[in-house]
Amino acid sequence: MFDLVYGHSRIKTMLAKMVEKDQLHHGLCFHGPSGIGKRLLATEVARAMLCATRTGCGTCNHCRKFSGGNHPDFTFIEPDGNDIKVDQIRQISENLHFRPFEGAVRMIVMDGMERMREEAANAFLKSLEEPPAYVYFILITADLKALIPTIQSRCQKVAFQSLTHDDKVHILRDRFQVDQDLADKLAGISFRRLETDPAAWDSFRADINNALKFLHHTVKEGQALDALSELVRDKEGFSRFKDHLIALLRELAWTAQGIAPQPFFAEFQQPIQQLAGARPARHWRNLYEQCLWLEGQRRRNLNQNIWFNGLSVIEPS
Ligand SMILES: [Zn+2]
Numbered sequence: 001m002f003d004l005v006y007g008h009s010r011i012k013t014m015l016a017k018m019v020e021k022d023q024l025h026h027g028l029c030f031h032g033p034s035g036i037g038k039r040l041l042a043t044e045v046a047r048a049m050l051c052a053t054r055t056g057c058g059t060c061n062h063c064r065k066f067s068g069g070n071h072p073d074f075t076f077i078e079p080d081g082n083d084i085k086v087d088q089i090r091q092i093s094e095n096l097h098f099r100p101f102e103g104a105v106r107m108i109v110m111d112g113m114e115r116m117r118e119e120a121a122n123a124f125l126k127s128l129e130e131p132p133a134y135v136y137f138i139l140i141t142a143d144l145k146a147l148i149p150t151i152q153s154r155c156q157k158v159a160f161q162s163l164t165h166d167d168k169v170h171i172l173r174d175r176f177q178v179d180q181d182l183a184d185k186l187a188g189i190s191f192r193r194l195e196t197d198p199a200a201w202d203s204f205r206a207d208i209n210n211a212l213k214f215l216h217h218t219v220k221e222g223q224a225l226d227a228l229s230e231l232v233r234d235k236e237g238f239s240r241f242k243d244h245l246i247a248l249l250r251e252l253a254w255t256a257q258g259i260a261p262q263p264f265f266a267e268f269q270q271p272i273q274q275l276a277g278a279r280p281a282r283h284w285r286n287l288y289e290q291c292l293w294l295e296g297q298r299r300r301n302l303n304q305n306i307w308f309n310g311l312s313v314i315e316p317s
Contacts (some may be wrong), residue, residue, distance in 0.1 A: 001048060001055060005041045007167035008173075011158055012041070019048045025138045025156035027128050029113070031144040032160025039111050042138040045310050046074055046107035049136060063102055072101040077110040084116040086123050093127045105134045113139045114146035121148050129242060141292050205267075207244035214245070215252070215287075243308055246295060248272075249288040256281035 001016040018024045024045070030038040047066045048056035050073055057063055065071040077088055092108060100106050116124065128137060128151060139155060143149060163171075172183035251265050255276040265272060276284060298306045 002041060002044045005037045006161060006171050007163045008037060008041065009199055011160065015041070015045055015158075016048075019045065019054055022054075024049065024136055026133075026135065026227050028139065028142070029139040029147070029152065029154040029155035029157045030160060031141050031157060033162050034142040036160055036163050038160050039109075040142075042109045042140055043076075045138060046109055046136075049105050050074060050103045065102075071103075073103045073106045075106070075108045079115045080111040082115065084110070084112060084120050086117070086120040089120045089123045089127070093123065096127055096132060099132075100134050104207055105136060107136050107138070109138045109140070111140040113141040113151075114143040116147075118148070121151060125150055125154075126181065135284070203240065204244065204284055206242045207263070208268055210241060211245040211248045212268065212275065215248070215275055232272075238307075240294065242291070246288070246291050249284060249291055252276045253281065253284040253288045254283045291306050 001019070002012045005012060030042055032038060041178065044056060048054060050062045050066060050071055051057055052060035052062050062071060066074060075092065077084060079093065080088060131137065144152065144157070169183045173180060251272060252275060255272055294307055
């Protein structure tokens, strides 16, 4: 059960047992870092609870409706604008007494609980205190402390940990078809919020664009460091950037040798092809190896400046 969700195996086993034995707590609270699968797992628990076979089979009438986003016994709440509003809570509490429309239970998943204002929280408390036997709440928050104590105390709390390196490699490999080697490198990098957060993709895109610009400068004008000056000021940004730079250089080395690009880089195919063709394959391979070496040096010496010094001697060739 819950195969869609990577990692969190202990939590998945526990929840699967609860669903199977019909022992799910009526108020669960998933808490832990954002973007690691809490919301996906909450949704999958709701799917399994509503499923005719209690497995989330994917084929029964309930599962099909759930996948189509129109199961009438599933409610999903998230902040409307900046916060979860009291009107949203009223909507839930007002029809809580309706028995399930189609299934045996009603599942209510609420994401972003830390963004529930006090007025809304107090209104919600009443629903949470004595829910009808067929109602199950799954609350999700990245910041448990931001929930008022009375809400916290009425929930069974489930603590999520960050994904392990291996989990991330799995995700990259299985979901994005990245090969093991690259997945292994990328997993350590910027994909902290890989699972759900489009922002992780945004920073990937931004980095690749910057890296392309940087390499373009090294090829054309020898003003590479200017292109980096903004990134240099932001340590974390630079750390992420140089990892993506390495991934991109490998991509360029491959492309220059006529090897098909990773799906990962599909949207950059044109500039990558162009850049790759501007220098012989040997150039890109050297540059790639040079950067790997720099990164190795940085790891051994724990000194980021090694990178800046190293990049500053990359000559237009
Ligand atoms: Zn089903």
